[in-house]
Amino acid sequence: MENHALGPDGGHEVPQNPARVQLTGIAKRYGAVRAISNADIVLYGGRVHALVGENGAGKSTLIKILAGAESTDAGLIEFDGRPVTLGTTSSSIALGIATVYQEPQLFQELTVAENIFAGRELRRHGRIDWAKQHEAVVELLALIGLEERYAPMTVSDLSIAEQQQVSIAKALAQDVTVLILDEPSAILTDAEIENLFTVIRRLQERNVAVVYISHRLDELARIADEVTIMRDGRTIATHEMKDVSIRAIAEAMVGGMHAVQSREHKAEPGPARFELVGLARSNRFHDVNVTVAAGEIVALYGLVGSGASDIAATIFGILKADAGTMLLDGSPVTPRNPRHAQKLRIALLPADRKRQGMFAFQTIAFNVSIGHLPLLTKFGLWVDRKRETVIAKDMITRLAVRTPNELQAIGALSGGNAQKVVLARQLVVNPRLLILEEPTQGVDIGAKEEIHLLISQMADQGTAVLVVTSDLPEALRVADRIQIVRKGTTTVTLPPTASQVDLLAAAAGEEPENSQEGAGHENR
Numbered sequence: 281m282e283n284h285a286l287g288p289d290g291g292h293e294v295p296q297n298p299a300r301v302q303l304t305g306i307a308k309r310y311g312a313v314r315a316i317s318n319a320d321i322v323l324y325g326g327r328v329h330a331l332v333g334e335n336g337a338g339k340s341t342l343i344k345i346l347a348g349a350e351s352t353d354a355g356l357i358e359f360d361g362r363p364v365t366l367g368t369t370s371s372s373i374a375l376g377i378a379t380v381y382q383e384p385q386l387f388q389e390l391t392v393a394e395n396i397f398a399g400r401e402l403r404r405h406g407r408i409d410w411a412k413q414h415e416a417v418v419e420l421l422a423l424i425g426l427e428e429r430y431a432p433m434t435v436s437d438l439s440i441a442e443q444q445q446v447s448i449a450k451a452l453a454q455d456v457t458v459l460i461l462d463e464p465s466a467i468l469t470d471a472e473i474e475n476l477f478t479v480i481r482r483l484q485e486r487n488v489a490v491v492y493i494s495h496r497l498d499e500l501a502r503i504a505d506e507v508t509i510m511r512d513g514r515t516i517a518t519h520e521m522k523d524v525s526i527r528a529i530a531e532a533m534v535g536g537m538h539a540v541q542s543r544e545h546k547a548e549p550g551p552a553r554f555e556l557v558g559l560a561r562s563n564r565f566h567d568v569n570v571t572v573a574a575g576e577i578v579a580l581y582g583l584v585g586s587g588a589s590d591i592a593a594t595i596f597g598i599l600k601a602d603a604g605t606m607l608l609d610g611s612p613v614t615p616r617n618p619r620h621a622q623k624l625r626i627a628l629l630p631a632d633r634k635r636q637g638m639f640a641f642q643t644i645a646f647n648v649s650i651g652h653l654p655l656l657t658k659f660g661l662w663v664d665r666k667r668e669t670v671i672a673k674d675m676i677t678r679l680a681v682r683t684p685n686e687l688q689a690i691g692a693l694s695g696g697n698a699q700k701v702v703l704a705r706q707l708v709v710n711p712r713l714l715i716l717e718e719p720t721q722g723v724d725i726g727a728k729e730e731i732h733l734l735i736s737q738m739a740d741q742g743t744a745v746l747v748v749t750s751d752l753p754e755a756l757r758v759a760d761r762i763q764i765v766r767k768g769t770t771t772v773t774l775p776p777t778a779s780q781v782d783l784l785a786a787a788a789g790e791e792p793e794n795s796q797e798g799a800g801h802e803n804r
Contacts (some may be wrong), residue, residue: 306355334512348372376457466585495583498789550574553744582765627706631717640691644735645672675704699760
């Protein structure tokens with residue numbers, strides 16, 4: 281494993297206790313895509329091991345292998361010093377390896393107690409031993425900081441943080457030896473994060489090995505004993521957390537990336553088209569200040585759980601702000617719902633196109649027109665199919681969608697072409713403000729470049745564009761200005777000439793060297 285000198289000691293101090301799990305030379309390929317080429321990681325009981333890396337670095341694949349959800353193509357896995365094969369989730373569970381994902385995997389309609397022992401109820405003489413099970417539930421709830429009164433509560437009545445605690449209790453019910461926490465703090469408040477850390481420290485006392493995956497680099501120093509950095513499917517280095525800085529981790533994470541070419545400007549941006557002044561929503565975001573000019577592309581760049589997606593949802597009327605002002609061409613606006621936002625000519629491309637952006641079994645024509653039925657109906661009774669076809673064909677040509685015709689089902693298209701169709705719907709009526717959430721998520725390199733070109737063309741035509749992204753190169757590639765969002769608020773503004781390390785460090789909580797104060801149009 282390549283070992284970058286990230287700390288004063290230049291290496292990794294090995295704890296005295298023996299390794300609980302050791303993965304050596306792990307490789308995994310999906311068809312022509314090599315997800316992991318060479319990964320090593322050693323986990324020790326009673327220690328928290330942070331796993332970090334940019335999107336696509338290989339973290340998710342590595343933990344899927346550890347959780348038994350994926351098999352390896354090469355490499356050795358050892359548990360308590362002996363070789364093991366983890367080809368199924370049941371094989372990992374048998375060893376006490378459990379995973380708690382960012383979104384709790386619980387039965388919403390069942391009680392807390394029922395969820396904790398779902399599928400492995402405590403039985404006596406063939407029947408569920410409710411008394412013994414309740415006693416065990418109470419003990420587990422106490423360990424994670426919840427009172428006995430939670431046991432009979434329905435999971436759907438709990439907060440996300442409480443559901444996450446129940447997920448941890450469920451893992452502990454199976455005599456867990458290794459607990460994998462995937463972005464556990466992304467959806468939590470500061471107070472909830474403190475409670476999570478308390479739970480993790482209790483697990484350390486029980487000699488549980490904890491794998492902590494997070495994009496929030498600033499919190500690692502408070503909870504992790506050691507950190508492994510991944511990049512391009514490889515483990516780059518492992519170091520004691522006390523010996524490494526946020527900037528050093530950021531440099532290792534992006535060190536292998538090529539320089540990103542920013543977009544070429546064809547015209548100066550016009551006057552301020554859209555402004556957010558002190559926008560806030562309780563427990564989501566606060567004091568958000570953003571300005572986007574006509575013909576300008578501003579990127580809201582934040583790590584997972586930064587609050588950037590909630591800001592976009594509020595602009596489009598999906599969520600409601602508690603405070604602050606929203607201005608469109610200088611006039612105050614408050615989108616009541618998405619339909620009202622559309623009337624204001626605000627368009628939103630959702631991050632999850634499969635669940636929020638498309639009807640997979642419907643045609644391209646249907647998917648393009650569905651958001652604009654008032655424009656396509658005659659006497660408010662039926663859809664003008666000829667006009668629908670004309671618009672669909674025009675969009676197919678304009679966005680270079682690769683398809684036999686407009687009657688092709690969108691679900692049969694490639695990811696990039698499906699994304700273009702969802703984008704086309706937003707462009708039927710030329711928007712004043714175009715919001716794009718993770719616009720190239722799940723598309724290939726060629727489609728990504730084409731979509732970036734389309735975004736640039738929209739700005740050149742005078743549209744104000746707000747790109748909400750957690751993709752580091754994307755923010756630098758498409759934006760005229762990059763607004764950092766961290767812990768639910770806008771912080772510094774960076775130019776597209778900023779380094780990737782500066783961007784990542786700023787999003788993680790360290791002041792960058794190349795920053796601009798504020799977020800106003802005057803700072804572009």
